[in-house]
Amino acid sequence: MKEQQLVEQLRRNGYKITPQRQEILKAFMESSSRLPQSAEDIHNRVVEKYPNVSLDTIYRNLNVLEGLEIISRLSLKDGKSRYELNPGGSHQHHLICLGCGAAEAIDYCPLKALHEIGIAEEKKFEIREHSFEIFGYCSLCRERSDEIGKLPGKCS
Ligand SMILES: [Zn+2]
Ligand SMILES: [Zn+2]
Numbered sequence: 001m002k003e004q005q006l007v008e009q010l011r012r013n014g015y016k017i018t019p020q021r022q023e024i025l026k027a028f029m030e031s032s033s034r035l036p037q038s039a040e041d042i043h044n045r046v047v048e049k050y051p052n053v054s055l056d057t058i059y060r061n062l063n064v065l066e067g068l069e070i071i072s073r074l075s076l077k078d079g080k081s082r083y084e085l086n087p088g089g090s091h092q093h094h095l096i097c098l099g100c101g102a103a104e105a106i107d108y109c110p111l112k113a114l115h116e117i118g119i120a121e122e123k124k125f126e127i128r129e130h131s132f133e134i135f136g137y138c139s140l141c142r143e144r145s146d147e148i149g150k151l152p153g154k155c156s
Contacts (some may be wrong), residue, residue: 003029006070013068019053020046020053028085030072034102036074036082037096074103075131091133099141106134 006025007017015021027045027145031037043058043114062083065071076096085102086092093110094103110132114120120127137145 004068007071008067013069014070019063020050020057023049024058024065024119025070028083035100036084036103038082040082052100053117072105073131073135076133077135093134096138097132097138097141098135099137099145102138102140104138 003022003025007022010017010021011015023046024042027042028037037057039058039062042062043053043055046053046058060121062073063072066073069082069086072086072092072094074084074094074096077098081104082095084092084105087105088107091109092105093108094105096103111127111130119125
């Protein structure tokens with residue numbers, strides 16, 4: 001997605017386009033890494049241009065962008081959140097590699113299947129948000145390791 005489209009999406013939802021917000025979007029778009037970025041990564045990038053921006057401000061802005069489904073938040077095993085741009089303009093779920101930390105989006109929302117079988121109705125639970133990540137080893141790490149059977153991690 002282009003920066004202009006993202007800015008448009010913010011504007012449509014009544015958010016101001018602050019220079020800091022624009023810099024945060026840039027940090028996502030210009031990242032060459034396969035790895036999703038932490039709030040600290042984004043902060044490091046933004047303070048190069050705006051030295052007074054606090055990490056707190058970065059978190060607040062990431063929450064706004066997540067709420068608008070411009071970015072997805074990934075909950076990793078280390079307990080830290082990482083963020084990634086949503087290429088299709090809606091939220092995504094990821095396959096996360098336990099070896100190198102790479103995240104690959106899947107075009108499927110498991111919550112849709114839950115709705116189909118009526119969990120929300122059955123449990124009388126109003127779902128407001130959800131997170132769903134699949135952990136494993138990516139093809140590159142699997143090629144690198146001939147000891148796959150000994151790599152840690154199983155379904156719990
Ligand atoms: Zn990997
Ligand atoms: Zn979903």
